[in-house]
Structure formats: C-alpha cells, structure tokens
Amino acid sequence: MKFTVDRSTFIEGVQKTLGIVERRTTLPILNNILIETHDDFIRIAATDREIGMIADYNATVETPGSITVPAKKLHEMIREIDGEQVSFSLRDNNRIDITCEQVAFRIPGINADEFPALEASLPQDYSDVSTFLFRDMVGKTYFAISQDEMRPTLSGVCFTLRDGEMEMVSTDGHRLALSRKKGDNFSQCHDVPGVIIPRKGVLEIRKLLETSDDVVRIAVDEKTFFLKTNRTLLRINLIDGVYPDYEKVLPTDDGVVLKVEKSQLLHALRRMSVMSSDRFSGVKIRLENNKMFLDSTNPDVGEAHDEITIDYTGDIFEVGYNVRYLIDAIDVISDDEIIFEVRKDRGPGVIRPAGSDGYMCVVMPVKIRKD
Numbered sequence: 026m027k028f029t030v031d032r033s034t035f036i037e038g039v040q041k042t043l044g045i046v047e048r049r050t051t052l053p054i055l056n057n058i059l060i061e062t063h064d065d066f067i068r069i070a071a072t073d074r075e076i077g078m079i080a081d082y083n084a085t086v087e088t089p090g091s092i093t094v095p096a097k098k099l100h101e102m103i104r105e106i107d108g109e110q111v112s113f114s115l116r117d118n119n120r121i122d123i124t125c126e127q128v129a130f131r132i133p134g135i136n137a138d139e140f141p142a143l144e145a146s147l148p149q150d151y152s153d154v155s156t157f158l159f160r161d162m163v164g165k166t167y168f169a170i171s172q173d174e175m176r177p178t179l180s181g182v183c184f185t186l187r188d189g190e191m192e193m194v195s196t197d198g199h200r201l202a203l204s205r206k207k208g209d210n211f212s213q214c215h216d217v218p219g220v221i222i223p224r225k226g227v228l229e230i231r232k233l234l235e236t237s238d239d240v241v242r243i244a245v246d247e248k249t250f251f252l253k254t255n256r257t258l259l260r261i262n263l264i265d266g267v268y269p270d271y272e273k274v275l276p277t278d279d280g281v282v283l284k285v286e287k288s289q290l291l292h293a294l295r296r297m298s299v300m301s302s303d304r305f306s307g308v309k310i311r312l313e314n315n316k317m318f319l320d321s322t323n324p325d326v327g328e329a330h331d332e333i334t335i336d337y338t339g340d341i342f343e344v345g346y347n348v349r350y351l352i353d354a355i356d357v358i359s360d361d362e363i364i365f366e367v368r369k370d371r372g373p374g375v376i377r378p379a380g381s382d383g384y385m386c387v388v389m390p391v392k393i394r395k396d
Contacts, residue, residue, distance in 0.1 A: 026088055026114070027112070028085060029087070030111055031110065039099050042069065043096060044225075044229055045076050045077070048097070054093060054135055056096065059091065059092075059093050061091040065083065067081070067084045069081075071096065072143055079144065079258045080256055081256045082256070092136070093134055099132075103123075111123065111125045112125070119133060120134070147258075151242035151251070152214035152244065154240065154241060156234055156239055159241060159243075166193045169197055169200050169386070170197065171198065178266040178268055182222050183195070186214055186217040188216075201386065203385050205384075217243075222263060223263075237255075274373070274387060275387060276366075276368070283364070283365045285333070287358060289333050290363070294319070297319050298321075304325065305323040307346065307393065308346055309345050310344055312337045312343075316332050316333070316335065317334075321348065344393070345392060351374075358377075360382075362378075373388060374387070
C-alpha cells in the first residue's frame with residue numbers, strides 16, 4: 026500500500042474523524058481510523074460503533090491496500106509537518122512510513138480486517154434537502170439538548186419529516202427549542218417519523234454541514250440516520266425510545282408580547298451573565314413605563330443592573346429566568362428584532378423571531394429573590 030496526498034487534504038480528512046474515534050475504549054481498533062486506497066482516491070473511515078463516517082479524498086495511488094492508524098497521533102504528525110505532499114507507505118508487520126520532504130515518521134498500525142464494517146446495509150433511497158435549511162434547524166435546536174444521562178430520550182434532537190414539513194425539537198426539561206420548515210423541495214422527500222438523533226451525532230452533523238454543498242442527502246431506517254454530502258457519508262445510531270409529547274409544553278394562552286431589538290437585549294443579558302456562576306445564574310426582569318429593567322445578584326460575585334427602552338405601558342411586571350437560557354435562545358436568531366413573550370404566575374416565556382421563520386424557544390421561569 027502506497028499513496029501520495031496533499032497535506033492540507035490529508036489533515037482535513039483526519040481532523041474530521043477526531044470527534045468520532047473513541048479515546049476511552051478497551052478496543053484499540055476504535056482509537057484508529059481506516060485508510061483504504063482506490064483507483065485515484067483514498068477512503069478514510071472512523072467509528073465508535075454508535076457513529077460512523079466514511080469520506081473520500083483525491084490522492085495519487087501507487088500500490089493498493091488498507092490499514093488502520095491511530096487517529097490522534099496521525100493528526101499530530103501531519104499537523105506538524107512542513108510541506109505540500111505527504112507520502113504514506115505500508116511496510117511489513119503493519120508498520121507505516123509517513124514522509125514529507127525531510128520529515129519521516131514510522132508508526133504501528135492494526136490490520137484493517139479488525140475494523141468494524143461501515144458500508145453494510147446502506148439505504149438505497151435518499152431525500153435531498155437544502156444544506157442551509159438543515160444547518161439552520163440544527164443550530165436552533167442543538168443548544169437545548171439534555172445532558173442528563175438518566176433521561177436518554179431527551180439526550181438528542183427529535184427529527185420529523187412529514188407532508189412537506191421538516192421539524193426538529195430538543196428539550197432539557199427547563200427549555201424547549203423548536204424549528205419547523207416548509208418547502209416544495211420537502212414534498213419530494215420520504216416521510217420520517219419522530220426519530221431521536223443523539224447529541225454526539227448532531228454535533229458531527231453540525232461540523233459536516235459547515236463545509237457541505239448546497240444540497241445534502243438524508244435517509245432513515247429503523248435504527249440509523251444517514252447523511253451524505255458529495256464525498257462523505259455519516260451514519261448515526263438512533264436513540265431507542267419515544268420522545269415526550271412536547272406539544273403539551275407549548276403555551277396556548279396569550280402572554281405579554283414584547284418586540285425588542287435583538288442586539289440590545291442580547292448585550293444586556295450578556296452583561297447580566299457576568300454575575301453568573303454554577304450556583305447563581307438568574308436574571309430578574311421588570312417591566313414598567315416603557316422600560317425593561319434587568320438585575321442580576323450573586324452573593325459570591327456582585328450585582329449588575331441595566332435597562333433598555335421597550336414599548337410597554339401595562340402594569341408593573343416581574344419575572345426571573347436563567348440568563349444563559351435566554352442568551353442561547355436569542356443568539357441563534359438572525360432577525361434584527363425578536364418577540365419576547367412573558368407570562369405571570371410562573372408561566373413559560375417564549376422567544377421567537379419578529380419575522381416568522383418557524384423557530385421558537387420556550388423557557389421556564391425561575392424563582393426570583395424579593396428585595
């Protein structure tokens with residue numbers, strides 16, 4: 026096995042696998058990536074048995090073959106090499122020579138036969154979806170995924186595609202992020218019931234979509250989610266379970282609707298977050314005479330106060346929220362203005378764009394300190 030590849034191409038391919046390869050495992054092969062040669066390209070694959078990635082890269086192949094290589098060490102080597110072309114050669118006893126100009130490394134590999142099969146049972150039918158829309162929906166739901174391992178069905182994004190509408194939703198029990206998109210292109214897609222894509226898988230989707238073409242291809246079977254770009258295939262084992270009925274969480278009553286400039290409120294909340302810590306992360310919001318007053322008090326850090334002008338002439342109104350949750354919900358909105366809907370009696374708050382793009386985030390209030 027011998028090939029030559031552009032250093033920038035090689036490091037890009039290896040770097041994409043680093044979030045997938047298993048660092049803490051009793052199976053050394055899962056620390057490795059699989060490298061295979063084909064006629065005029067190399068194929069790089071990685072898996073932790075829950076997530077798998079296969080990607081093709083142009084290369085000059087002299088001798089065919091395959092081998093698995095420690096991903097982290099290979100990345101470190103290529104990163105520190107100076108030069109444009111990297112030569113990769115497989116020697117006897119699974120020893121690998123990696124050279125670039127005057128630099129030479131020799132490392133041990135593991136036989137490719139021990140690497141888990143990733144290309145078995147691939148779907149035949151895929152649906153084309155807009156990369157921009159898919160990336161936008163992932164970005165608007167990823168932040169609210171639960172990190173509580175005791176609630177596995179919440180530790181991912183619920184994905185649905187039905188009747189020309191694509192939907193993603195996530196919740197950690199304290200907030201819920203929902204993104205819905207309709208489009209003529211979705212009407213040609215295969216229906217997908219509510220499946221749960223795990224957090225780590227969603228993270229890999231986010232990274233892959235950053236450099237994808239205008240259209241990506243998706244498919245789902247009973248246990249696996251597949252995402253294809255022009256040269257990469259990502260397969261993710263779905264979480265087994267039924268997602269909670271989140272429609273019950275969406276408020277149906279009318280709250281106090283505030284139209285606020287996004288950047289003004291976001292900067293004010295970030296100033297309040299300076300006072301935050303693991304123990305104290307609340308912000309008190311008071312509405313009074315066309316003003317929104319924001320206060321954050323942390324006995325361990327100090328106090329912060331700010332105010333912004335809004336259109337509000339009702340009764341004095343006070344409510345408290347986790348400041349980080351509000352920042353996360355607002356930060357993903359691209360509109361210049363947002364709608365912030367608040368409720369009395371510990372009712373949920375709702376944040377959405379002033380323009381309708383199908384996104385909303387429901388945030389539960391927190392108890393506020395009385396002065």
